Amino acid sequence: MFTYQxxxxxxxxxxxxxxSQNSYIEIVPERGAIISSYFHQNQQIFYMDQETLVDESTNIRGGNPILFPISSYLENETYYYNDAPYQLKQxxxxxxxxxxxxxxxxNQHYxxxxxDFTHTEATLERFPFQFKLTMKYTLNENGLSIQATVNNLDDKTMPFYLGYHPYFYVADKQALELQVPSSHYNNMVSNSMVDGKFQLNQTESNAIFDQLENNQCHILDHARDLKITLTSDDVFQYIVLWALQEKPFVCVEPWMAPVNGMNVNKGVQYLEAGRQHTSTIHIAATTID
Structure with a gap:
């Protein structure tokens, strides 16, 4: 039986x-509706730096931050709409x-x-569109589903591209294997990918993959005999890997658009007035076959 408190x-x-399965998620609405904790059958799935969670002056490092209305960063933190400049941070x-x-x-099944998030006077200064973003998190025996529905409440077409930044807990990076369904990538930090392998033994590693062959990534934690499968809708055309050497996590991030997407016009979703757009990712944890 599933319950909530x-x-x-x-x-x-x-x-x-x-x-009875020792599985749960924790959600903090006041901190960007972040899933701050995820355990599956007593196995820790998400990493969380608790100090960043309680410190409202800093970005949270851990859990599964929602990336909207852009999933990456912009050159000079600037994009243009109707020839007017707007600033959006990463x-x-x-x-x-x-x-x-x-x-x-x-209930007994899930x-x-x-x-819900909605626009405010402050968001309209940076993103001149009235919107509602509805997040639905569903926990069942098969894992965790994360569904986002973007509603354009404005009278004009709204550009956006959504993404997620899940921090997967890894106790032993030497026993970690990452499987991304693409051999085409760009290193955003030098030497992040070497001979097709993501490097976890340098201060920071960061790479972005495109030309995905399918919609599943696998994180194999051989130290825990744990396999985590991240499945995303086809609209998520990019996968980003990010890690810091001294921290026990690796981020496997599904993005709809690449770096500077709004300005290079790649991956941008153009949502007409009064319409909505729904997308889903799913995270499942099993034992390694």
Missing amino acids: IKKEKFTTYVLQHA HGFVRQLIAKVTAIEA AAITL
């Missing part, structure tokens, strides 16, 4: 769980907003929570 800590935290602003919980349910 609400914890009153510094931030109100919603917990969706399957107690990964957009939703991860810094407060979400409103609109529904929560639990537990789910739905949260």
Whole structure:
């Protein structure tokens, strides 16, 4: 039986769980609706730096930040709409907003929570569009589904590209194997990929893959006999790998668009007035075959 509970800590935290399986997720609406913790059958799936979670002055390092209305970064943090310049910082602003919980349910098959973000005066200064972003997180026996529905509430076509920044916990990077369905990549930090292998023994490693052959990435944690499969809809045309040498995580990030996407016009979704766009990723954890 799946259940949910609400914890009153510094931030109100919603917990969706399957107690008999020792599986649960925790969601913090006040911190960008981030999934701050994910355990599957007592195995830690997401990494979290707790100090960054409670410090509202900094970006959270851990969990699964939502990247919207852009998933990457812009040259000079600037894009143009109708010849007017607008500034957006890396990964957009939703991860810094407060979400409103609109529904929560639990039964014998799953537990789910739905949260909404909407435009504000501050977001309109950086992104001149009225929108609603609805996130639905569903935990079931097969893993975690993350669904995003973007609603264009404006009277003009809205450009956007969504992404996610999941931090996967890795205790022993020497025992880690990453499988990305592409052999075509660009190193965003020198020597991040060497002979087709992502380097985890340098200060920082960062690479972006395109020309994906399918929609599944695999993280094989041989130290824990754990296989994590990240499945994303076809609209996510880019996979980014990022790691820091001294931290026990690796990020495998599905993006809709590449670096500077708004300016190079690649991967941008153009949503007509009054329309909506829905996309999903799924994270499943199993034992290695």
